[in-house]
Amino acid sequence: GAGSGSGVGPLLEPSSGPGFRTVGLRTVLLLLSGGALATLTGSALLRRVPLAGLGCLLLGSAVSSVACHTPVTTVLEFLPADIGLWCLADRGPRRSSGAALAMAATMWAAYPAGLRAASDSGALGPLLRPAPFGDYFSLEAVMVLSGLVFWLAGVSGRQARAFAQSREAEAATADRLRLSRDLHDSVAHDIGIIAVLAGAAARVLQTQPEAAREALTGIETTSRDTLTGLQQMLRTLRQDEPRSDPGLLDVERLAARASGAGVRVELSWTGDRRSLPPEIDRSAYRIIQEAVTNVVRHSGTDACRVAVGFEPDALAIEITDDGRGAGVVDHDLPVPAIGHQRDAGGFGLLGMRERVAMLSGQFSAGPRPEGGFRVAARLPA
Numbered sequence: 419g420a421g422s423g424s425g426v427g428p429l430l431e432p433s434s435g436p437g438f439r440t441v442g443l444r445t446v447l448l449l450l451s452g453g454a455l456a457t458l459t460g461s462a463l464l465r466r467v468p469l470a471g472l473g474c475l476l477l478g479s480a481v482s483s484v485a486c487h488t489p490v491t492t493v494l495e496f497l498p499a500d501i502g503l504w505c506l507a508d509r510g511p512r513r514s515s516g517a518a519l520a521m522a523a524t525m526w527a528a529y530p531a532g533l534r535a536a537s538d539s540g541a542l543g544p545l546l547r548p549a550p551f552g553d554y555f556s557l558e559a560v561m562v563l564s565g566l567v568f569w570l571a572g573v574s575g576r577q578a579r580a581f582a583q584s585r586e587a588e589a590a591t592a593d594r595l596r597l598s599r600d601l602h603d604s605v606a607h608d609i610g611i612i613a614v615l616a617g618a619a620a621r622v623l624q625t626q627p628e629a630a631r632e633a634l635t636g637i638e639t640t641s642r643d644t645l646t647g648l649q650q651m652l653r654t655l656r657q658d659e660p661r662s663d664p665g666l667l668d669v670e671r672l673a674a675r676a677s678g679a680g681v682r683v684e685l686s687w688t689g690d691r692r693s694l695p696p697e698i699d700r701s702a703y704r705i706i707q708e709a710v711t712n713v714v715r716h717s718g719t720d721a722c723r724v725a726v727g728f729e730p731d732a733l734a735i736e737i738t739d740d741g742r743g744a745g746v747v748d749h750d751l752p753v754p755a756i757g758h759q760r761d762a763g764g765f766g767l768l769g770m771r772e773r774v775a776m777l778s779g780q781f782s783a784g785p786r787p788e789g790g791f792r793v794a795a796r797l798p799a
């Protein structure tokens with residue numbers, strides 16, 4: 419007949435009597451209607467009952483394809499089931515992904531065998547005529563390949579989202595750690611200066627009013643700077659604005675503030691000063707700030723030395739003082755395992771070590787043999 423080259427050719431060949439064409443057409447319409455109903459039901463159930471929905475989609479595709487089961491049309495008729503398989507692998511519950519693949523594999527194995535059995539037995543009359551085994555093998559290969567492509571696409575999408583979420587979580591953790599370090603380094607430094615100035619003002623309030631007034635002025639200035647820094651940090655968190663972090667250019671201002679608290683800072687620069695990567699510049703400043711804060715709060719001395727050296731491939735920082743020391747520090751041990759009054763009750767040395775470690779640098783801190791304390795860091799730059 420005219421339709422013998424297509425998948426519906428057998429329906430149009432009146433080889434079994436005058437009423438054969440009508441019977442074949444009624445059968446195919448019934449199959450297509452049943453397949454469409456099962457497909458619609460599966461689409462409705464897919465979100466609420468994923469596996470049941472996929473089962474309906476597979477059933478609908480199988481029923482519809484009986485009427486037209488060439489490799490090309492089978493791919494199109496199983497497309498709703500393949501999309502359902504992709505949805506479960508990509509968006510459905512994780513435990514449903516493997517079960518969905520197993521359900522589809524069962525259909526892939528049973529469907530061609532069922533077609534061949536029905537064809538050989540003549541159960542569906544003209545819809546299924548006997549065909550070589552190779553035709554059924556090709557049909558199954560097409561079904562399996564198309565289904566696996568959709569399932570793997572869904573699994574890949576799920577894994578990509580999980581990886582992106584993991585990266586976002588890591589970035590959020592890094593931001594929280596950075597914020598905690600910055601809060602400690604900036605606020606602890608300023609509060610330490612304020613505490614020293616307040617103590618000095620209390621001691622000389624009656625005997626040296628002018629010195630007490632200067633100390634109170636320093637407290638006011640430091641408090642305003644601290645408030646400004648906190649407000650800027652809060653604005654950054656709320657509005658996601660870029661924040662202007664301090665760097666080595668601010669070390670001289672840091673030294674002036676420490677001098678106002680009674681500790682003279684001697685700065686020395688060696689090497690050719692150059693622009694540094696933002697993270698190196700910021701970390702170098704924070705290390706110096708924390709070390710100077712420890713001198714102000716714990717050393718009991720009135721002076722310290724800050725040396726910054728620009729080497730060809732690194733930035734060397736050293737902060738030393740002649741104040742009170744403590745027991746010998748083993749530089750090979752992590753800082754938290756070392757009890758030292760310079761870091762009593764806080765995370766200053768730990769924060770410095772973490773900063774340097776994140777930048778693949780070198781860090782050491784401990785008493786000097788000749789007395790006092792030394793903090794040294796070397797950052798790749």
